[in-house]
Amino acid sequence: MDVPGLCAICGRPARPAATCMLCGSLVCPRDFLPEKGICKRCAGGGRRVPAMS
Numbered sequence: 001m002d003v004p005g006l007c008a009i010c011g012r013p014a015r016p017a018a019t020c021m022l023c024g025s026l027v028c029p030r031d032f033l034p035e036k037g038i039c040k041r042c043a044g045g046g047r048r049v050p051a052m053s
């Protein structure tokens with residue numbers, strides 16, 4: 001459930017918004033890893049996601 005303008009992870013307003021390169025979710029800066037360009041969820045925060053290998 002992706003609500004435009006809201007972080008896909010924590011649900012708070014994503015300002016400034018960041019977009020995960022893996023899942024394409026809009027996330028807030030707190031849930032985004034700028035050094036990898038992905039969100040915390042894709043980075044392996046508890047849940048495994050098939051990553052590029």
Ligand SMILES: [Zn+2]
Pocket residue numbers: 007008009010011012027028029030031
């Ligand atoms: Zn967030």
Ligand SMILES: [Zn+2]
Pocket residue numbers: 020021022023024025038039040041042043
């Ligand atoms: Zn992601």
